[in-house]
Amino acid sequence: MQLVFYKCVVVLILFNGVSYLSASDGDRSPFYQKCVKNCVKSDCTEDEKQFTPTAEKKLKTTNPLFMWNCLAECRYNCMWRTVEGFQQRGYDVPKFHGKWPFKRIYGVQEPGSAFASFLNLAAHVFMHVEFTRKFSIDDDDPRVFFWHFFAAVCMNAWIWSLIFHTRDSPFTEFMDYGCALSMVMIMYIAAVIRVFSKRSKLTTSIVVLSALVYAQHLFYLYSARVDYHYNMMVNLFFGVCGSLIWLWWGAGQWLSGRRYAWRLLAFVLLSAVALSLELLDFPPYYHIWDAHALWHLATVPLPLLFYRFVIDDLQYTRRSQGPKEDLKLT
Helix, strand or coil, rough: CHHHHHHHHHHHHHHCCCCCCCCCCHHHHHHHHHHHHHHHHEEEEEEEEEEEEHHHCCCCCCHHHHEEEHHHHHHHHHHHEEEEEHHHCCCCCCEEEEECCCCCCCCCHHHHHHHHHHHHHHHHHHHHHHHHHCCCCCCCCHHHHHHHHHHHHHHHHHHHHHHHHHHHHHHHHHHHHHHHHHHHHHHHHHHHHHHHHCCCCHHHHHHHHHHHHHHHHHHHHHHCCCCCCCCCCCCHHHHHHHHHHHHHHHHHHHHCCHHHHHHHHHHHHHHHHHHHCCCCCCECCCCCCCCHHHHHHHHHHHHHHHHHHHHHHHHHHHHCCCCCCCCCCC
């Protein structure tokens, strides 16, 4: 198991040098480029950020709240004119700057994904409250501390997902990608710690190496253009590894008599089904719900299964093994 892990990480790091080129037909079209140029010339000041007094009167009141500047407004309006032109000619809906066109709602850039991110955040908050009622954060059991930390990582990730889908910027994109990977990796690390806790050297090595890979990936995202495809590959790698560990261990626990493990198995399998939506790519329904937004929506009920499993597992191990047997990384 240890040798396979190291080989996989080596392959992953080698892929760090691979770059992907993504071209968007919408923003490359001459019509779009000319439209934006004319809009900026007529509505924007010289820095392309401020609106002329005449153009400012046309603004929606929600736009200043999310810092939609003049250039962004020109791109948004020209995007929809270009989409209309493509459809009138029988062409497929194009992407713009690597993204599908979305209709803003009250200034929110991607309302479907933002709403689904909020629901996911609410699900984690609700289950963390349930967990805290049974296991206080000041409990001296290291397992309890780890699961509180796990919940904090997940809630932080969904907060940044909500912020990013509300208003895309280089910083919010970096935070969303980095925090999303932190959630995937904490799930992977949780599987390693829970399953291999009695093999302390192996567990410590994997956790430390995973932390180093995460740090290296964050440095890559920060120092270069955020690469969606490479970032997805890293997430898939750790997500699949964690899921396989959980699935293998959970099946064994269920067969050995721990019937509550069905929640873990259901969580892993349903997560895999939901992930299939993220692997698809199609124009958003009603200009709101694309594959990414539907994936986020599909994951909303999953924390209820996983946290319930964690509660049952902690209660079971405390009764049978004592409070401090697991999660020893020394």
